[in-house]
Amino acid sequence: MKSASIALFMFALFAFGLPIFGMQTNSFQQPGVHGCIDECYESWRAQTGGILAVAQAQAAARAEASPAELGEASYAGCIACHGAAGEGGIGPRLAGQSAAEIVDKLLRYKKGETIGSQSNLMWAQAGQLSDADIDNLGAFVESFQ
Numbered sequence: 001m002k003s004a005s006i007a008l009f010m011f012a013l014f015a016f017g018l019p020i021f022g023m024q025t026n027s028f029q030q031p032g033v034h035g036c037i038d039e040c041y042e043s044w045r046a047q048t049g050g051i052l053a054v055a056q057a058q059a060a061a062r063a064e065a066s067p068a069e070l071g072e073a074s075y076a077g078c079i080a081c082h083g084a085a086g087e088g089g090i091g092p093r094l095a096g097q098s099a100a101e102i103v104d105k106l107l108r109y110k111k112g113e114t115i116g117s118q119s120n121l122m123w124a125q126a127g128q129l130s131d132a133d134i135d136n137l138g139a140f141v142e143s144f145q
């Protein structure tokens with residue numbers, strides 16, 4: 001009897017407490033990311049041309065970027081093991097290899113193929129890359145020399 005009423009109490013606490021505390025944390029009173037209204041919004045719009053203009057400018061910048069420039073952004077995740085200039089470290093030296101060699105190896109890692117004794121380190125890396133990423137990385141790595 002006693003444990004049953006404790007269980008009931010705990011259940012009631014949980015059942016009623018959850019929505020009450022939940023609502024508090026989701027309070028509509030809190031200023032959110034969309035708090036920039038009226039004057040604040042108008043001045044942002046005057047400076048940038050609005051959300052559509054921002055999106056168009058970003059798309060135009062991406063379209064104008066060369067494959068090597070796009071590859072540079074993807075290469076950020078490779079620096080820790082291959083060095084900022086492809087000089088090598090944990091992973092082998094990449095500088096001096098042609099784009100075709102780099103692309104070929106990355107595609108093989110992406111398929112889970114073994115190239116050296118530590119290919120397992122590259123499977124996860126290459127698995128995250130799209131074919132376009134791989135082409136761009138090849139172009140960027142080729143620019144090292």
Ligand code: HEC
Pocket residue numbers: 074075077078079080081082090091092093094101102105106114115116117118119120121122125126137
């Ligand atoms: C955790 C460390 C690590 C990261 C991060 C990493 N690599 Fe590697 N990479 C290696 C290792 C180790 C090897 C050697 C694998 C083997 O034995 O086949 C390798 C091999 C390679 C090779 C083949 C080199 C050769 O001459 O055989 C290429 C190309 C390559 N990586 C490109 C990349 C690119 C591009 C990225 C970023 C998207 C990247 N790696 C991120 C560790 C890493």
